[in-house]
Amino acid sequence: MTARIALPAACPCDPSRRYADCCGRLHAGAALADTAETLMRSRYSAYALGDLEYLRASWLPDTCPSELDFEPGVRWLGLDVKRHRRDGEDAATVEFVARYRVGGGSAARLHELSRFVRVEGRWLYVDGEFPQG
Numbered sequence: 001m002t003a004r005i006a007l008p009a010a011c012p013c014d015p016s017r018r019y020a021d022c023c024g025r026l027h028a029g030a031a032l033a034d035t036a037e038t039l040m041r042s043r044y045s046a047y048a049l050g051d052l053e054y055l056r057a058s059w060l061p062d063t064c065p066s067e068l069d070f071e072p073g074v075r076w077l078g079l080d081v082k083r084h085r086r087d088g089e090d091a092a093t094v095e096f097v098a099r100y101r102v103g104g105g106s107a108a109r110l111h112e113l114s115r116f117v118r119v120e121g122r123w124l125y126v127d128g129e130f131p132q133g
Helices: 023-027 036-049 050-057
Strands: 014-018 074-084 091-102 107-119 122-129
Touching: 023 036, 036 050, 036 074, 036 091, 036 107, 036 122
Parallel strands: none
Antiparallel strands: 074 091, 091 107, 107 122
């Protein structure tokens, strides 16, 4: 199992929610994400908590990189979901901005349009693009 930091009381994807009631249940395998947005939020939380195993399991195998690791010194600061759009029965796009800091540097933003597909009832991350601006 991948080493993790201590599990938080508040969920990294939404500090107003308890981790155990939000992404924690997905990370523990007790539930499946009911929407692509829920999966995207759980993936953000997995990055914040260092859960490489969950990231791999929630990634479409055809597009998951063979080498996957965390950048040292990154601390995730917050998530803002801009929109969630269904692109059919089993496809969706989620646009989000995640804030992070590397070491003692200034905060930075990751703006992504993520694509998801549902395979056998399970939402999976496909890939993402980074819009300009």
